[in-house]
Amino acid sequence: MNKITLLIHCKDRSNIIASVTNFIAKEGGNIVYIDQHVDREQDIFFMRLESEFTIDSFTTSGFKELFKNTLASEFDMKWRIYSSEVKPKMALFISKYDHCLYDLLGRYNSGELNLEIPFIISNHLDLKPIADNFKIPFHHIPVTKNTKNEAESKQLELLEKHNIDFIVLARYMQIVSRKLISKYPNKIINIHHSFLPAFVGAKPYHSAYKRGVKIIGATSHYVTEELDAGPIIEQGVAHVSHTHSIQDLIAKGRDLEKIVLANAVKLHTDRKVMVYNNKTVIFY
Amino acid sequence: MNKITLLIHCKDRSNIIASVTNFIAKEGGNIVYIDQHVDREQDIFFMRLESEFTIDSFTTSGFKELFKNTLASEFDMKWRIYSSEVKPKMALFISKYDHCLYDLLGRYNSGELNLEIPFIISNHLDLKPIADNFKIPFHHIPVTKNTKNEAESKQLELLEKHNIDFIVLARYMQIVSRKLISKYPNKIINIHHSFLPAFVGAKPYHSAYKRGVKIIGATSHYVTEELDAGPIIEQGVAHVSHTHSIQDLIAKGRDLEKIVLANAVKLHTDRKVMVYNNKTVIFY
Amino acid sequence: MNKITLLIHCKDRSNIIASVTNFIAKEGGNIVYIDQHVDREQDIFFMRLESEFTIDSFTTSGFKELFKNTLASEFDMKWRIYSSEVKPKMALFISKYDHCLYDLLGRYNSGELNLEIPFIISNHLDLKPIADNFKIPFHHIPVTKNTKNEAESKQLELLEKHNIDFIVLARYMQIVSRKLISKYPNKIINIHHSFLPAFVGAKPYHSAYKRGVKIIGATSHYVTEELDAGPIIEQGVAHVSHTHSIQDLIAKGRDLEKIVLANAVKLHTDRKVMVYNNKTVIFY
Amino acid sequence: MNKITLLIHCKDRSNIIASVTNFIAKEGGNIVYIDQHVDREQDIFFMRLESEFTIDSFTTSGFKELFKNTLASEFDMKWRIYSSEVKPKMALFISKYDHCLYDLLGRYNSGELNLEIPFIISNHLDLKPIADNFKIPFHHIPVTKNTKNEAESKQLELLEKHNIDFIVLARYMQIVSRKLISKYPNKIINIHHSFLPAFVGAKPYHSAYKRGVKIIGATSHYVTEELDAGPIIEQGVAHVSHTHSIQDLIAKGRDLEKIVLANAVKLHTDRKVMVYNNKTVIFY
Structure with missing residues (x-):
């Protein structure tokens, strides 16, 4: 059938x-x-x-x-x-944070995710042992000011060679190039560690702490050229109080990031997300 | 059109x-x-x-x-x-608690609810002034062991006279008779002050306190013959801790009850609820 | 004792x-x-x-x-x-939205709030009947560009005459003057209909709709000179989807606003809020 | 110091x-x-x-x-x-489900948990590779009707030999013996896959599906002799609808179980939990 x-x-x-x-x-x-x-x-x-x-x-x-x-x-x-016979191919981009990586690979291993992960790309070597444990090919592509173009070419080569369908930035700490974005429109999923549009950009937990918010959040969205402004797929929140230090917010946030990103990946691979006018229509 | x-x-x-x-x-x-x-x-x-x-x-x-x-x-x-031209007619049954009554009438007044309220029935006189303020006819039908049948007849008479489509028990503290239930199948909406199926029956906040739960709830469901066992329409929850006394749970619960009941009423009047096998299918 | x-x-x-x-x-x-x-x-x-x-x-x-x-x-x-023998005196400022007003007066009537409400001030006459129903003195003080100073004087006169301890802006649609703020530092509680710091200013539900967020919020905070930037007391959130129109967001938001504002008022009157560096320490 | x-x-x-x-x-x-x-x-x-x-x-x-x-x-x-110089020693009991195991070991590895894990005990061999990856000693102690006593002796021997402070049942699918419970009173943490006290015992997601609840939950509690009736440490919930099959509830529940169990372990190791009258006082 x-x-x-x-x-x-x-x-x-x-x-x-x-x-x-x-x-x-x-x-x-x-x-x-x-x-x-x-x-x-x-x-x-x-x-x-x-x-x-x-x-x-x-x-x-x-x-x-x-x-x-x-x-x-x-x-x-x-x-x-x-x-429904074709499983989408996902490339994982990571840096040094391991929580989203562990979470996605754990789900992948247990059959929860309907996709294939041909490889992982990282600009650091720190998380290679985890990729090895899960037996996923790991490509170390460092990114510096001088090597940015070269790194991007290597990335694109790998993506094309493996017919990658979409990319997940699992706390990848580099800004993705315009070229990559244009090749994968609404196919690059990022997890931002704030309740967007609050706290766009770097160090959102520090900003949340400073503003004294009582709820923190995480947002998974498609990457567009404007930073942290792409179509939102999924958001999650958690209550916090004055007793939480910045470190506590970061720790609490990790749990949000993991689940929000995993949900976004599942919605995407189940073909439940449509994008229009920088917004998503999601048929649950 | x-x-x-x-x-x-x-x-x-x-x-x-x-x-x-x-x-x-x-x-x-x-x-x-x-x-x-x-x-x-x-x-x-x-x-x-x-x-x-x-x-x-x-x-x-x-x-x-x-x-x-x-x-x-x-x-x-x-x-x-x-x-869509016909607004459903809702009868409100109440007793002594006023929070759900204020909430529903406030929404009714502001046009949020797509329904008519021909009258309110109560087994006590305490809340008559509120009905009067909102200019809704108020019928005092006391219920005692001896007057139970007579009271029921009066209720049925009013319901039929006004072509009532459905009944809302807004913390009505009497058990509704089998006859009434059979005349209004899946058309009597109750709000139970617990996260069903936990804490069926009377004094659920006391039971929740005793069990030391960390989350309390409220459940709106259609009334069936078995107590608190009918099809669930909507549930809500709130976090609590050891610092909350039974009185605190009751106060926190009031906010849950109001919103859960109002949501259930809206889903019902928007014809979004279907019942099958003692469960609901709800097309949001 | x-x-x-x-x-x-x-x-x-x-x-x-x-x-x-x-x-x-x-x-x-x-x-x-x-x-x-x-x-x-x-x-x-x-x-x-x-x-x-x-x-x-x-x-x-x-x-x-x-x-x-x-x-x-x-x-x-x-x-x-x-x-603990002295109940704080609260002045209610309102305009045309009635949901927070109904909610606060309902709680007040049922004894849930440990405070006194000597009067209500509004720049419109629309909600006077509600104040009358609850038997709270209602003062109509219209505010226009030309009468702004005069209106403020009348407000201050009333506040001083009744020894008001704190002010609650229950969807009061005027910007409160610098003079009033300086007389009641950390004593004016506002409810803003967004998850601050996202969507500061007017029409936050419209902005939330446009941005396509999956969660909306409400924020209660003390009023400071900078708009919507004062110390946050309480925040609440609710999930939304592409199926919600702006009107749906506004309706869902009303429930958030009511509860978030009521909680903030309770925390304030229970003397549980301390303010420092534009943030709150709240001893639950 | x-x-x-x-x-x-x-x-x-x-x-x-x-x-x-x-x-x-x-x-x-x-x-x-x-x-x-x-x-x-x-x-x-x-x-x-x-x-x-x-x-x-x-x-x-x-x-x-x-x-x-x-x-x-x-x-x-x-x-x-x-x-504060002494890290508590935790023994992990597991069976065939890997999600809580991955989650706890991921947190352990990243330094989020202030404890030591001297070993893992399982009644099955399935998850040994994960223990190996994380370099935690793995003891396979099968449990059958006939070997129950013997298995328990082996467990106790290991626990005593390593001066274990507390035990975590990370979806361990055996009922823990009275003897073990009495040796570790309020020191055995279980994760139950329902919102207790609803759906005590086996297959709670099946029961939740059958009852048609709109919210599912997970509960972490100390193990006492009465099944699923010990003091509750932490509870979490998630919204579900008629569109969710039993398998969907199980998948959604996994995310709850992971986070609720991890939070309970953290509260326990931070010495924030006191038990009295089968309830917990938790100083956050």
């Missing part, structure tokens, strides 16, 4: 839902999941649909071609179709 | 979604919301759909009749169709 | 706790609550202590005088001593 | 705080943390105090002896004194 996930967005108008469900039915598909959303301010229609096909002659590529030439064209849709 | 909300559940099989959306399209409707769920353990299909009709000849009753004789019959559906 | 609450802060050094507890013991007091905090970055010691005195000759004013001339002077303390 | 943590509970009476702080001051100690609680229902006084001693002649054992013979005796106190 074949199963596909279809993501659509287009200008809102009448009968989109009936047209799409009708189309699927005619092709012999059985819809097992449907969700939709209309942004009334922008007048945009969003839809996520999962369908199973039992016909022997079905191929995802054939379906894609047909969809593209008929419905997609008629409604002027932006669309993506994924086969 | 007419707008209807359609709720369906039936045995799961192929092409239900396409059949329904097709049917709506043929009748000239534009689907503005669709959500569905399949209970894989029970093999039941659930669906909620909102559709707008601009054809002059459209009537909700005509649509109902057609739907009943075609699709509903073909798929052996349980279904309900609501016109 | 007399009961006092003592709040202290001073430069940290050895033996402050023993000195204070010893002093209380010598004066015949029994300490029923003690909590302390040291800000290690600033080297400041904070303490909150409740003590009961059963000696007939005890007077709060006598104790204050003694404390001032001995310990307070020796350790160069900033300190406040409150008798 | 020496630093001690002192935990006390005794019948409530006047002047305990002043007596203790005075005692510490006379011995040359500087109190850096003090917190206290009175259970008004039981009339019990609780206190936690940290004090630093800079005198050369200070020894923890000498201080203990003196305290025992003077204050402790005078007030009939239950008390414990810990030197």
